[in-house]
Amino acid sequence: MTAAVFNLNHPANTVHWHFFTMSVANVVVIIVMLVVFAAAVLLPFPGHGRRRGNR
Amino acid sequence: MTATKKRSWTEAVRERAVGALPPEKLLPDSQPSYMSSWIYIFGVLSLGSLVVIIASGSILSLKGPQWWHFTGIGHFFNSIHLWSVELFFFFMAIHLWGKYWMAAWRGGRARVWMTGVVCFVVAIPCALTGYVSQQNFDAQWISTQAKDAMNAAGIGAFFNLTNFGQMYSVHVLLLPLAVVAIVVAHILLVRKHGIVPPIPLAGVGEGRSLAGAGDSPAGPAGHESGSGSGLPASGDGSMKTPGSGSGDDREPGPDPAGSPT
Numbered sequence: 475m476t477a478a479v480f481n482l483n484h485p486a487n488t489v490h491w492h493f494f495t496m497s498v499a500n501v502v503v504i505i506v507m508l509v510v511f512a513a514a515v516l517l518p519f520p521g522h523g524r525r526r527g528n529r
Numbered sequence: 530m531t532a533t534k535k536r537s538w539t540e541a542v543r544e545r546a547v548g549a550l551p552p553e554k555l556l557p558d559s560q561p562s563y564m565s566s567w568i569y570i571f572g573v574l575s576l577g578s579l580v581v582i583i584a585s586g587s588i589l590s591l592k593g594p595q596w597w598h599f600t601g602i603g604h605f606f607n608s609i610h611l612w613s614v615e616l617f618f619f620f621m622a623i624h625l626w627g628k629y630w631m632a633a634w635r636g637g638r639a640r641v642w643m644t645g646v647v648c649f650v651v652a653i654p655c656a657l658t659g660y661v662s663q664q665n666f667d668a669q670w671i672s673t674q675a676k677d678a679m680n681a682a683g684i685g686a687f688f689n690l691t692n693f694g695q696m697y698s699v700h701v702l703l704l705p706l707a708v709v710a711i712v713v714a715h716i717l718l719v720r721k722h723g724i725v726p727p728i729p730l731a732g733v734g735e736g737r738s739l740a741g742a743g744d745s746p747a748g749p750a751g752h753e754s755g756s757g758s759g760l761p762a763s764g765d766g767s768m769k770t771p772g773s774g775s776g777d778d779r780e781p782g783p784d785p786a787g788s789p790t
Contacts, residue, residue, distance in 0.1 A: 503619070507622060511568075511626055511627070513567070514567035514568045514570070514571070514623065514627070515566075515567075515568055515627075517567055519565040519566050519567055
């Protein structure tokens with residue numbers, strides 16, 4: 475059986491900040507979601523400029 | 530004196546359905562140009578993930594726990610099912626953020642917004658019952674922890690999270706049916722009311738916004754902003770869309786600059 479890319483044979487790492495406690499994995503997923511959201515808002519959509527120019 | 534013909538219920542249902550959703554609205558061949566933004570793709574990405582969830586879950590339910598735990602192909606479909614759920618929530622959360630910031634309940638779209646919210650809320654126990662139906666130590670741990678949470682919330686008497694049969698039945702039948710029914714209602718309501726246009730920006734030009742308000746007689750039709758997103762870049766969030774905030778069913782008309790889908 476192939477080993478996991480990351481060593482998972484240990485308790486989850488967590489982020490503690492005052493009352494806030496969350497696993498590092500969940501923090502990473504939330505950060506990725508925020509990055510994808512920002513990219514979706516900011517990046518131009520393919521063909522958008524061409525259609526606008528035709529109007 | 531003329532005799533009135535009694536209408537059958539099938540005729541009444543058909544007329545009402547076609548009246549609410551005529552074929553050109555149900556299956557449109559173009560969409561408004563303001564949809565030329567990445568922020569508008571997360572709804573259909575959520576829908577695509579749901580299709581993979583249903584397909585992989587159907588195969589898992591046919592084969593059973595022995596198959597998904599002890600065979601290579603079973604592991605594969607187990608992973609497909611898990612990761613499609615992860616992506617479903619990933620895309621649905623971004624879809625929610627995008628629609629929240631563009632106030633997608635405008636223009637009589639309150640029911641569209643609410644069905645989306647209810648779908649999100651119902652999908653959470655659907656995922657939870659899946660995690661406790663895995664038939665492994667992970668499921669044992671999650672079910673005993675979640676049981677305490679349910680009891681603390683005062684709803685633990687209604688179901689038993691440590692009962693595999695009960696959780697599995699709820700996971701493969703009741704909650705998926707609810708999620709699919711709500712998603713179908715959500716999509717039909719989107720078709721009925723149209724995709725929500727961007728929020729016009731206040732104080733940009735004379736009766737014109739960065740988001741292109743005024744381009745269409747019935748509302749904003751296209752982007753003039755650099756990003757092309759449906760979100761306002763500044764302004765006070767005032768809404769100039771016809772029907773916004775009034776709760777009526779008016780919606781932007783077909784965009785003359787509509788792009789083919």
